Amino acid sequence: MDMRCPRCGMQDQAVSVPAVVEQGTTRGYLSRPGRYGATSQFQVEQTDLARALDFTEGRPKAKTGIGIALLVLAGLTHYAYFQSQIAAGLSPTTLATALAVPLIITWLPWSLGLLTLRSGRRAQARYDRTAAYWAALYYCARDHVVYFPGEPLAHDPGQAAAIARARAEQQ
Numbered sequence: 001m002d003m004r005c006p007r008c009g010m011q012d013q014a015v016s017v018p019a020v021v022e023q024g025t026t027r028g029y030l031s032r033p034g035r036y037g038a039t040s041q042f043q044v045e046q047t048d049l050a051r052a053l054d055f056t057e058g059r060p061k062a063k064t065g066i067g068i069a070l071l072v073l074a075g076l077t078h079y080a081y082f083q084s085q086i087a088a089g090l091s092p093t094t095l096a097t098a099l100a101v102p103l104i105i106t107w108l109p110w111s112l113g114l115l116t117l118r119s120g121r122r123a124q125a126r127y128d129r130t131a132a133y134w135a136a137l138y139y140c141a142r143d144h145v146v147y148f149p150g151e152p153l154a155h156d157p158g159q160a161a162a163i164a165r166a167r168a169e170q171q
Helices: 017-023 048-053 064-087 092-105 107-136 157-170
Strands: 014-016 025-034 037-046 138-140 145-147
Touching: 014 017, 017 025, 017 048, 017 107, 017 138, 037 048, 048 157, 064 092, 064 107, 092 107, 107 157, 145 157
Parallel strands: none
Antiparallel strands: 014 138, 025 037, 138 145
């Protein structure tokens, strides 16, 4: 693959964007003396370049727990209603009614649970595509630009995440 910078045509200063971000990021615990002993706090510091190139978009919040909880609630309600009908001496002619009434009562939790699970999967897939495009970007230190290898366009480093997001949305 051709890693040459589209602006200068050289590749000796080309580095992958994730490597530049990792190199410019320091993580660690900072200990401070306090009233009741030392307190420590996790701290992340980044250079200006690492901050500009960083893919700060966080992972999508896991909505699967809410979706599963809604589905379990609807299922338990359905089961409890059906069991109460059996205990009341359900006859075969009212079996359809015994199955349909809980569905009518619990349609909202069923549909919200399924929609929540579906939207969570879509958001995760969109995040994964964007992160993959961001990881494919390169940075040229000589020209201070980011680019996709083999493409003629060069962009400002502050646009790295936006470029990856736009490319992911095109697919």
